[in-house]
Amino acid sequence: xxxxxxxxxxxxxxxxxxxxxxxxxxxxxxxxxxxxxxxxxxxxxxxxxxxxxxxxxxxxxxxxxxxxxxxxxxxxxxxxxxxxxxxxxxxxxxxxxxxxxxxxxxxxxxxxxxxxxxxxxxxxxxxxxxxxxxxxxxxxxxxxxxxxxxxxxxxxxxxxxxxxxxxxxxxxxxxxxxxxxxxxxxxxxxxxxxxxxxxxxxxxxxxxxxxxxxxxxxxxxxxxxxxxxxxxxxxxxxxxxxxxxxxxxxxxxxxxxxxxxxxxxxxxxxxxxxxxxxxxxxxxxxxxxxxxxxxxxxxxxxxxxxxxxxxxxxxxxxxxxxxxxxxxxxxxxxxxxxxxxxxxxxxxxxxxxxxxxxxxxxxxxxxxxxxxxxxxxxxxxxxxxxxxxxxxxxxxxxxxxxxxxxxxxxxxxxxxxxxxxxxxxxxxxxxxxxxxxxxxxxx
Numbered sequence: 241x242x243x244x245x246x247x248x249x250x251x252x253x254x255x256x257x258x259x260x261x262x263x264x265x266x267x268x269x270x271x272x273x274x275x276x277x278x279x280x281x282x283x284x285x286x287x288x289x290x291x292x293x294x295x296x297x298x299x300x301x302x303x304x305x306x307x308x309x310x311x312x313x314x315x316x317x318x319x320x321x322x323x324x325x326x327x328x329x330x331x332x333x334x335x336x337x338x339x340x341x342x343x344x345x346x347x348x349x350x351x352x353x354x355x356x357x358x359x360x361x362x363x364x365x366x367x368x369x370x371x372x373x374x375x376x377x378x379x380x381x382x383x384x385x386x387x388x389x390x391x392x393x394x395x396x397x398x399x400x401x402x403x404x405x406x407x408x409x410x411x412x413x414x415x416x417x418x419x420x421x422x423x424x425x426x427x428x429x430x431x432x433x434x435x436x437x438x439x440x441x442x443x444x445x446x447x448x449x450x451x452x453x454x455x456x457x458x459x460x461x462x463x464x465x466x467x468x469x470x471x472x473x474x475x476x477x478x479x480x481x482x483x484x485x486x487x488x489x490x491x492x493x494x495x496x497x498x499x500x501x502x503x504x505x506x507x508x509x510x511x512x513x514x515x516x517x518x519x520x521x522x523x524x525x526x527x528x529x530x531x532x533x534x535x536x537x538x539x540x541x542x543x544x545x546x547x548x549x550x551x552x553x554x555x556x557x558x559x560x561x562x563x564x565x566x567x568x569x570x571x572x573x574x575x576x577x578x579x580x581x582x583x584x585x586x587x588x589x590x591x592x593x594x595x596x597x598x599x600x601x602x603x604x605x606x607x608x609x610x611x612x613x614x615x616x617x618x619x620x621x622x623x624x625x626x627x628x629x630x631x632x633x634x635x636x637x638x639x640x641x642x643x644x645x646x647x648x649x650x651x652x653x654x655x656x657x658x659x660x661x662x663x664x665x666x667x668x669x670x671x672x673x674x675x676x677x678x679x680x681x682x683x
Contacts, residue, residue, distance in 0.1 A: 542575070
């Protein structure tokens with residue numbers, strides 16, 4: 241897909257130029273400082289030479305009239321010359337540029353030359369000392385070129401190193417973009433105006449978000465369609481079973497089987513309602529619920545399996561304990577806890593009761609759960625307890641979904657589900673505590 245270019249370059253290029261620019265700025269500042277320092281050192285050195293030589297000339301001029309010629313220059317070796325001016329008359333050969341200078345140090349640049357001049361009184365006249373610093377300035381100029389060359393080499397090296405650093409820094413971003421693009425091909429719904437690595441990553445995330453949104457929509461649609469299409473035949477099965485239960489000619493075995501059909505239909509309806517609520521991440525409207533009756537309804541769905549597994553049930557929740565809550569959500573939690581006890585606690589006795597603070601507790605005196613497994617008990621597909629009971633591989637509950645579903649429903653409702661267990665002593669067994677903190681209590 242073609243995208244408009246922002247003109248700012250790719251993220252890699254911006255990193256390269258940022259690092260290179262930083263190094264170039266630092267090198268330039270350092271080179272300029274070195275050049276100015278060297279130039280100042282040359283000037284200070286020449287001035288020190290002039291001061292020293294002028295002191296010597298003044299002393300000699302005061303002791304001997306012949307030391308400095310009256311009509312010409314005295315060559316002092318190297319680049320220095322001196323003249324003596326008596327009665328304000330300039331000596332022969334003294335440059336016009338230095339005539340009339342006051343006492344002290346002076347810097348004169350006639351044409352391509354650079355002169356440092358010092359003027360001082362001797363008592364008999366005025367001494368002009370000239371130092372030709374043209375060679376010194378050329379050395380400073382050459383030093384500047386060397387510093388400039390070294391700085392250019394440093395900038396080029398910084399550019400090469402910056403490309404390497406940028407590749408390492410931006411590489412993971414490119415890898416993530418490629419993985420997302422492979423995972424979610426296609427075009428995003430939102431236009432991306434950035435033509436760089438960040439733009440490609442945003443585009444890939446848009447495609448992933450589109451795919452996730454479509455998946456969530458399909459799941460919600462599936463849950464809604466399943467609930468709608470299945471509820472009608474389930475209602476027919478339940479009504480036909482109830483009508484058949486009214487027939488007097490049924491044997492005890494037939495009546496038991498029809499009752500089991502009704503209970504299983506109720507179980508399926510509860511599962512469908514819970515699945516639809518979790519798929520939409522929405523809660524059903526609360527209603528008055530008798531906790532004791534709801535506990536009995538949850539037990540009835542597994543009464544036959546509990547009898548085969550030798551799990552007995554003791555419901556100590558007295559009638560008329562009413563809470564305002566989502567009945568299907570509570571049934572889902574209680575059914576999963578009962579099913580867990582049937583499959584992993586039996587043979588044992590399952591006791592349902594209410595604590596003093598109103599929390600609902602389901603406890604059994606079965607074999608208990610290992611302490612190492614307790615922190616992971618509500619994780620999906622965790623089967624540490626199933627290995628101990630030999631139930632792994634039977635159904636989805638044996639694969640560790642039942643308690644995870646119960647915990648998920650509790651989290652949606654604002655309830656708290658905890659577990660403690662022991663394998664030794666009088667406290668042997670497992671206790672699930674359900675705190676309906678968000679539920680309203682009615683008299």
